[in-house]
Amino acid sequence: MKAMLSEAPGGPETLVLKEHPLPEPGKRQIRIRVRAAGLNYPDTLIIRDLYQMRPPRPFAPGGEVAGEVEAVGEAVTGFAVGDRVLALTGFGGFATHVCADAGSASKIPDAMPFEDAACFVFTYGTSYHALKDRAALKAGESVLILGAAGGVGVAAIELAKVAGAKVIAAVSSEEKAAFCKECGADETIVYPREMDRDAQKTFSTQIKKLAGGEGVNVVYDAVGGDYAEPALRALAWEGRFLVVGFPAGIPSIPLNLTLLKVNQIVGVFWGASVMRDPKAHAANMADLFEMYAKGQIKPRISARYPLKDAPKALQMMQDRKVLGKVVLEVD
Structure with a gap:
């Protein structure tokens, strides 16, 4: 071999x-x-x-x-x-x-x-576990996806749309934004490569404006770094912040932000969940294969x-x- x-x-x-x-x-x-x-x-x-x-x-x-x-x-x-x-x-x-x-x-x-x-399985398994099992995403809610043009991000876009949610895709270029629109995102935000405090405030304001009302119900964070805090600040009341990955670095989060709007910061360790609960994983895979057969999702x-x-x-x-x-x- x-x-x-x-x-x-x-x-x-x-x-x-x-x-x-x-x-x-x-x-x-x-x-x-x-x-x-x-x-x-x-x-x-x-x-x-x-x-x-x-x-x-x-x-x-x-x-x-x-x-x-x-x-x-x-x-x-x-x-x-x-x-x-x-x-x-x-x-x-x-x-x-x-x-x-x-x-x-x-x-x-x-x-x-x-x-x-x-x-x-890696991308759809991760994103389905995150949105369904960890965030309990419901129809009519809104979700912000950081790093939305990557594998897990695109899977999250498609799965959130199947769930009936409004999707805001956050990416680092106009090319990636156009790609996310093709994948089903309702709105897009292009964030800067370097995120200083002024850029963080602008980013958070953009998220809230596109979400309408108080902010987004769910943040799907596959980026981390300096992008996490402004996304957390843009959560609505009882919002859920999904920690999926941090290629931009492990963020430091002021925990008082979770108290002000009773938000949850929720870890997503899909690989461990597969090992700990193989029956739930098998059920999720059956759901995903059904969505694929219906043409609702496709890599x-x-x-x-x-x-x-x-x-x-x-x-x-x-x-x-x-x-x-x-x-x-x-x-």
Whole structure:
């Protein structure tokens, strides 16, 4: 088999494509012949030893794959050789073959291409868990999505619209704003790359104006940094602030803001929730597959690369130039 390996900590340019021993599935594992692998921001962190998971080297990044079951380990039920599946692997997905826990895999509909499947569970799983399970988003409410042009952001736009909410997409460029409009956002805000106090006040005022009334009911924050506080200030009474990620840095929040409008700051750790409550995850996946079949949601794949160009694709992700999703097509 071939794998795009991280042999030492570093950026995408340190990855090398090499022959690697074919893995054998362990107990409750399946081996997948990878046909497509989705890219996600944690892939840029794990190769630099900046992620909470630090696999022993050499390892391949890639936490989300789709392909066919090639071998089944001991005590696996519900899967057979030849099944078309998607799976969360944590790492190892940038390869022709990978072993995954059967509990992290799902059979995919026959009509779903492998490319869509490889870009499906991480983004839609995260955003559905966030909006449904953590924020209890209701029809008629409003939601602000920070970093809305990225994978989880676009998924949040689509899922919020399915829920009947008003969506305000906040992004860093006019190109990204136009893209979010195409994805279903009702309103957009282009925020500056550098957010000083004056810019924060302007940003918060813009959010409130577009939301109408007292502000937004839900903030979906996949950015963090200096963007978090003005978004929190723009929450309405009993608003919910979802902490999804912080590529712009971990923010410092004045907690008195939560008291003034009885707001909630809610953590979204989707990966842990999948492990702790697999039945709820399975129910959410059934909902998402149904939405996909109805055409309500669909991964917005803006770029496709062969496995050998994984470093180029990851650099694009690291530079925040991705609109929607990027996928590796694995021969």
